[in-house]
Amino acid sequence: MVEFRFDIKPLFSQPIIKVTSNLLPHTFRGDRRQSLDATTKMSEIIDRLGQLSATSQGLSKPVTTAQRLRMSDNQTIYLLADSEAGHNGAVIGLLKVGTKDLYLFDETGQTRKVEQAPSILDFYVHESRQRAGLGKRLFQTMLNEEQWTPLKCSVDRPSEKLLAFLSKHYGLQRVIPQANNFVLYEGFFNDAASANGHGNAHEHAQSPQRTQNGLHITNSPNTQLFGATYLGEDSNRRRGSQQQTTPNALLQQITQISPTGRYGAKRPTCSMAEIIHAGNAKGGKGNGSAETNRIK
Numbered sequence: 310m311v312e313f314r315f316d317i318k319p320l321f322s323q324p325i326i327k328v329t330s331n332l333l334p335h336t337f338r339g340d341r342r343q344s345l346d347a348t349t350k351m352s353e354i355i356d357r358l359g360q361l362s363a364t365s366q367g368l369s370k371p372v373t374t375a376q377r378l379r380m381s382d383n384q385t386i387y388l389l390a391d392s393e394a395g396h397n398g399a400v401i402g403l404l405k406v407g408t409k410d411l412y413l414f415d416e417t418g419q420t421r422k423v424e425q426a427p428s429i430l431d432f433y434v435h436e437s438r439q440r441a442g443l444g445k446r447l448f449q450t451m452l453n454e455e456q457w458t459p460l461k462c463s464v465d466r467p468s469e470k471l472l473a474f475l476s477k478h479y480g481l482q483r484v485i486p487q488a489n490n491f492v493l494y495e496g497f498f499n500d501a502a503s504a505n506g507h508g509n510a511h512e513h514a515q516s517p518q519r520t521q522n523g524l525h526i527t528n529s530p531n532t533q534l535f536g537a538t539y540l541g542e543d544s545n546r547r548r549g550s551q552q553q554t555t556p557n558a559l560l561q562q563i564t565q566i567s568p569t570g571r572y573g574a575k576r577p578t579c580s581m582a583e584i585i586h587a588g589n590a591k592g593g594k595g596n597g598s599a600e601t602n603r604i605k
């Protein structure tokens with residue numbers, strides 16, 4: 310459990326609170342002095358949980374910091390607390406989500422630009438409380454609040470635990486291979502006009518060409534950056550057979566696909582990739598991954 314030198318109860322009038330760039334709990338009411346005190350404490354909570362999440366995922370630096378949240382205009386952090394724990398209560402989970410403009414491959418290998426794609430950016434439940442349903446509670450609250458459905462979420466470099474989590478609770482198993490670090494599941498592009506539940510995600514297809522050798526070429530930045538996609542018989546068979554893929558197999562698949570990330574070797578910064586996959590947030594961005602720069 311993550312305890313603090315101050316009492317967290319005044320900040321958590323309910324077990325799960327939402328925080329955006331003003332660094333105040335969404336339920337907060339108070340004068341200027343109280344706001345200042347609350348933002349200082351919230352910053353400490355976010356930084357601690359962000360650091361623990363990074364450590365737990367083996368990342369060299371946190372994906373989530375108070376400073377990054379303050380600089381963003383489209384990110385929300387959900388925090389889960391146990392007010393009964395310890396002397397001052399304890400914060401036990403963090404989930405950061407946002408929307409991203411992404412170039413993505415659909416099921417047929419065609420490139421699509423998706424604006425404001427719902428994205429899962431960071432997720433952590435303290436080690437002492439994992440596998441007790443708290444992650445599900447946090448995730449479900451987020452889905453209800455954002456009015457998102459799991460199938461329509463892109464996931465920024467999911468860990469093996471998160472892949473297992475999405476498979477278990479939401480039946481998400483078959484990924485659509487991507488050239489960037491985001492993972493999508495089959496069905497993401499169905500009825501894409503309402504991709505984020507509010508109906509305001511937009512996607513644009515790039516017209517594809519299929520050559521004799523099965524290479525799939527579009528005039529898209531994905532193709533320019535990562536080359537054509539091979540749509541061989543094998544991949545068609547795999548799709549046709551509707552195989553169930555285990556999280557481990559998925560991870561392996563992603564490892565092979567992902568050009569960067571926690572699974573790949575370090576590679577030089579690609580400024581083109583940064584431009585293409587940069588999200589809407591004003592904060593610093595990563596190497597091909599909208600949010601992270603997770604491996605440095």
Ligand SMILES: CC(=O)SCCNC(=O)CCNC(=O)[C@H](O)C(C)(C)COP(=O)(O)OP(=O)(O)OC[C@H]1O[C@@H](n2cnc3c(N)ncnc32)[C@H](O)[C@@H]1OP(=O)(O)O
Pocket residue numbers: 362365366429430431432433434435438439440441442443444445446464465466467468469470471473474475477
């Ligand atoms: C985009 C990103 O954020 S990627 C990074 C995701 N975060 C991490 O990997 C950090 C470490 N892990 C965690 O913090 C948590 O395990 C979370 C956030 C992924 C899930 O939270 P939990 O409270 O454990 O989830 P919850 O109890 O609701 O669901 C449990 C299911 O999650 C998956 N899971 C959780 N822990 C593990 C684990 N150690 N090994 C494998 N699967 C796991 C399993 O499917 C598990 O079901 P099972 O116990 O029947 O096998």
